Amino acid sequence: MRTPAGKECPYFYGNYYRGREVEECRLLESTTPPLPWKPALCQTCPVPGIRLANACPDMELIPSLSRPFPFFKQEVHIRAYCTKSHQDVQEPYIGCGICHPISFTQSGENDETDSIA
Numbered sequence: 308m309r310t311p312a313g314k315e316c317p318y319f320y321g322n323y324y325r326g327r328e329v330e331e332c333r334l335l336e337s338t339t340p341p342l343p344w345k346p347a348l349c350q351t352c353p354v355p356g357i358r359l360a361n362a363c364p365d366m367e368l369i370p371s372l373s374r375p376f377p378f379f380k381q382e383v384h385i386r387a388y389c390t391k392s393h394q395d396v397q398e399p400y401i402g403c404g405i406c407h408p409i410s411f412t413q414s415g416e417n418d419e420t421d422s423i424a
Contacts, residue, residue, distance in 0.1 A: 308320060310346075310349040312352070314356075316349070331344060334370050335372075347380060348381065351380075351383065352383040354385060365392075367387070368387055371383075371386070389402070389406060
């Protein structure tokens, strides 16, 4: 669903049926205790970009809220964990490298039909 920031996010929920104005972030609500959500958090949230780049079902996103400096606005920070390899994911946009190994060979490199005889 489209967030107030205009990005597609699988964790954002908005119910506007018959005049309702219910909006929530289900990722922030899934933590214990639930983290408070405000529409302004969607502006700098990295989750839509992470899910667009990496849709691995084994990667679990763990959110936290923090301020870089006391006078700045709160920001969502994400820690990623792979449930298949049981390790923290260093780069959530790419993944852990075990679930979906990256192949560095390009098609046509070792192709014998392209050689001139």
